Amino acid sequence: MSKKRVLSGIQPTHDSFHLGNYLGAIKQWVDLQKEHDAFYCVVDLHALTVETDPKLLEKRTLLSAAQLIAIGVDPKLCTLFIQSHVPAHNQLAWVLECITGFGEAGRMTQFKDKSQKGGADRTNVGLFTYPILQAADILLYQADFVPVGEDQRQHIELTRDLGQRFNTKYKEVFNIPQAQIIKSLAKINDLQDPNSKMSKSAASMAGVIELLDSPEATIKKFKSSVTDAGKEIKYDEKEKPGISNLLTIHSAFSGKSVKEIENEFAGKGYGDFKLQVAEVVVEALNPIRVKTQELMDDQGELIKILKSGAEKANQVAGKTLSDVYTALGLINNG
Ligand code: AMP
Ligand code: TRP
Secondary structure (H helix, E strand, O other): OOOOEEEEEEOOOOOOOEHHHHHHHHHHHHHHHHHOEEEEEEOHHHHOOOOOOHHHHHHHHHHHHHHHHHHOOOOOOOEEEEHHHOOHHHHHHHHHHOOOOHHHHHOOHHHHHHHHHHOHHHOOHHHHHHHHHHHHHHHOOOOOEEEEOHHHHHHHHHHHHHHHHHHHHOOOOOOOOEEEEOOOOOOOEOOOOOOOEOOOOOOOHHHOOEOOOOHHHHHHHHHOOOOOOOOOOOOEOOOEHHHHHHHHHHHHHHOOOHHHHHHHOOOOOHHHHHHHHHHHHHHHHHHHHHHHHHHHHOHHHHHHHHHHHHHHHHHHHHHHHHHHHHHHOOOOOO
16 A cells, blocks of 8 residues: 655744744654655745745755754655745646635635734735645645644645635546644643743743754753742642643653653752753754754755755656646646
């Protein structure tokens, strides 16, 4: 039996991924590549919906790819590429735009949120068509599953609707994918505000552990993390959200159960515990940071890896696009 195909994408909108992205999504990309035919892309075209300095976008695209590889996304096991290296994404997006209702696109909650926050003047049309480009990312590869966070469920629904609509209207070209909503290995909260999830859009980065932070910065963030009343190291989300979050983080990285860790720290104070969590995390992130830096120091090699991924992606995507064009009655120029 042939392997099921998965496809996912991540935006290069920040220099570094954080612990939440890592445990919530990317670690699972690493696992999925083993048993699936996996396509993973850095969606640089989607990132254009937010105005970014060109030099910064360039750096972040490479940094994102480098971090994915450093974490364990293996270009030998999966197809890792940059979205803009495969022109079929834009080409299919146009076709899909022509079968998407205006109201349908306007109902996307992420668009509504983002456009409301930005105001009419700062809302570009790209933000409006963003989910349609995402649908093209997915349908081009005939993906079976799309591993994403809960916030992306509606976009995958739209993808399915558009794929089905095209199939019914023209020809059965697309496989209809399913969302595979990723249950985070651990829900990681902000170290300064342990009742909110760790997020790139936090007001301050003091409570956000970034994978590329220096060991000193990581230790400092853990040392100044908010803890709770009392002095016992005990998991209690309600009464002790700070300590509970630290226990979750320790457990995710050390592989020990929360109970084991509680026992280990029985009778010890918050200070000791925070330092120990910091050490466990630093030890796990060190190789990722070092590997990312190595890849960034040899960008020629990194780009070669990504180009080779794009070559494979182009073959699959090109075939789908050609079928789509033929089904639409566009004259074949091949
Ligand atoms: P983002 O682009 O920040 O929404 O993150 C990409 C993915 O990382 C999400 O779809 C989630 O699966 C995961 N993620 C982000 N933040 C967290 C968090 N604090 N805890 C667990 N998973 C998270
Ligand atoms: N919109 C997704 C996010 O913000 C990123 C994305 C773009 C994506 N294209 C995709 C995810 C295709 C899965 C499949 O997280």
